[in-house]
Structures are given as C-alpha cells and as structure tokens.
Amino acid sequence: MNPDQLEEVVQLQQKRQDLFEKAQKEALESHASMTPAFIWDVLSKIDCSKHIEKKGNLTYLSWAWAYGIMMDNYPEMQFYIADDEVQQDGTILVNVIVTIGDMTRKMWLPVMDNRNKPVANPNAFQINTTRMRCLTKCFALFGLGHYIYAGEDLPPSDEAEPEADSDADCAITEDQYDEINQLIEESGADSDKFCQFLGVEDIGDIQQKDFKAACDALIDKYRANIKAKIKAGKTDESE
Numbered sequence: 001m002n003p004d005q006l007e008e009v010v011q012l013q014q015k016r017q018d019l020f021e022k023a024q025k026e027a028l029e030s031h032a033s034m035t036p037a038f039i040w041d042v043l044s045k046i047d048c049s050k051h052i053e054k055k056g057n058l059t060y061l062s063w064a065w066a067y068g069i070m071m072d073n074y075p076e077m078q079f080y081i082a083d084d085e086v087q088q089d090g091t092i093l094v095n096v097i098v099t100i101g102d103m104t105r106k107m108w109l110p111v112m113d114n115r116n117k118p119v120a121n122p123n124a125f126q127i128n129t130t131r132m133r134c135l136t137k138c139f140a141l142f143g144l145g146h147y148i149y150a151g152e153d154l155p156p157s158d159e160a161e162p163e164a165d166s167d168a169d170c171a172i173t174e175d176q177y178d179e180i181n182q183l184i185e186e187s188g189a190d191s192d193k194f195c196q197f198l199g200v201e202d203i204g205d206i207q208q209k210d211f212k213a214a215c216d217a218l219i220d221k222y223r224a225n226i227k228a229k230i231k232a233g234k235t236d237e238s239e
Contacts, residue, residue, distance in 0.1 A: 036103050042073055043143030052148060054171070061145045063132040070139055074100045079138070081131055082106075090120035092127060096134045100142065107138035115177055115204040172206050180206065183218035188225060194218075 046069060053060045070077050082095035085108075095108045111122040111130045119126060140146040172180070180203055184191055191203065198214060200206055206214055 039074070039100060039103060040143040043069075043139075044146060046144060048145040048148065059148060060133060061136050061148055063136045066136045066139050066144060069144060070142075076101065079135060081135075084127065087118075089118075091118040092122055092130075094127065094131050094134050096131065096138045098135070098138045098142070103142070105138055105141040107134050107141060109134040109137060113204075114202060116174065170208050171204060172208060172211050176206075176211055177204055180211075180214055180218070183215060183222070187218045187222040189218060189221055 048061055048066070051062045051065045053062060077098065077100045079099070080097040082097055085093040085095065087093065092111045093108050094111065095106065097104060097106045099105075109130055110118040111126050113119050122130075136145070137149065140149055181191075183189075184194060184203075194214075194217075195201060195203060195205075197217075198206060198210060
C-alpha cells in the first residue's frame with residue numbers, strides 16, 4: 001500500500017469515527033431531552049397567559065393551543081381517554097393519560113357546571129368538554145401552564161414582578177354565590193331580571209367588583225318590601 005492509499009484509509013477511518021461520535025452525541029442529547037426534569041424545564045417556562053379563558057368561577061387554558069404547543073415540542077406525545085367513572089350520585093369522573101417517551105401522567109376531572117359543582121347525569125357535550133379540559137390539565141403535570149392551577153397569572157420569572165392590584169375581575173366565590181341566592185329569595189327578586197340588570201347570564205358570572213353592589217341592591221329591595229308590608233298593614237287597620 002503506497003503512502004497515498006494509506007492516507008486515504010486513515011481519512012476514511014477518521015470520518016467514520018467522527019460520524020459515530022456525532023450519532024452517539026445526538027442520541028445522548030435526545031435521551032436527555034426526554035427526561036422528566038428536562039421536559040418540565042421546557043414546558044413550565046412557556047407563557048400561557050394570553051390563552052387563558054374564564055367562565056364563572058373556573059379558569060381554563062385553551063386545549064387546542066395547549067395541544068399545539070405540546071406537539072411542537074414533543075411530537076411523539078400520545079394521549080389516551082380512559083374509561084369514565086360513574087359515581088353513585090350520577091356524576092361522572094373523566095380520566096386522561098398522557099405519555100411522552102417513558103414519562104406517563106394521569107389526570108382526572110369531574111364534569112362540572114360554571115359554579116364548579118359536579119353535574120349529575122351530564123350530556124355528551126358536557127362530557128366531551130370536560131375530557132378536553134382534563135387533557136389540558138394533564139399537560140400541566142408535564143409543566144405546561146401548571147401555575148394556572150396554583151392561582152397564578154404569569155409563569156415564574158427570575159426577576160421580581162409587581163403583584164396584581166386585586167381580584168376584582170374574578171368571578172364570585174361559591175359562598176358569595178350562595179349569599180346572593182339567599183338574598184334573592186328573601187327579597188323576592190326575580191333571578192333572571194336581576195341577572196339582566198347586572199348584565200350577566202348567570203349569578204355565577206357576577207364579578208368580585210360587582211358583588212357588594214349586587215348585595216346592596218337586594219338588601220334595598222328587601223327593606224322596601226318590609227316598608228311596603230308595614231304601610232299596607234297600617235292601611236288595613238285604618239280601614
């Protein structure tokens with residue numbers, strides 16, 4: 001073998017070695033990107049605040065957007081809708097399983113109304129909607145939008161950020177919902193007309209900033225009813 005041929009063999013062997021080392025490095029990087037810690041680090045830093053939806057007392061992350069983000073980062077992701085669990089009171093618990101590589105997470109969620117209360121004998125639309133919400137919540141176990149379920153509005157940051165001024169734009173709590181309904185009953189107000197007066201479709205849609213005004217209006221109506229009854233009673237006596 002002459003020197004030129006020998007040099008060619010050496011170069012070929014070096015090229016093979018370089019290709020092998022490159023493939024090995026890519027394999028290690030691919031494996032590292034599939035570890036739970038790495039997946040969490042990637043997904044937990046994504047800002048979901050512009051894709052949050054609120055209805056009543058509940059806060060949602062758009063499932064279509066969340067699914068798109070998951071597929072952009074981990075196209076090999078798979079999810080499975082497990083069997084629903086029917087409870088003795090007729091309410092239903094849906095179950096969703098999501099897998100990325102060797103990492104599997106399961107989430108469950110009851111079919112609820114906009115007041116965050118389980119629905120007995122829900123229809124197909126309610127079940128389907130809850131499944132997609134459950135899928136999105138399962139994504140949070142991998143890191144995507146997890147802070148939403150902790151009551152946060154923005155993802156964690158290394159820099160200090162000013163605190164939110166208030167929860168004025170949030171819907172009323174379950175206790176406040178019950179309080180307003182009790183006032184409606186005691187004052188004899190029409191629930192539908194009262195909602196129309198406040199510009200909402202349901203009592204559960206009333207916001208925190210309007211809660212006091214709503215209660216004051218119902219209390220005023222209650223007092224007016226009492227005064228009217230007292231006046232009517234005096235009129236009857238005079239007759």
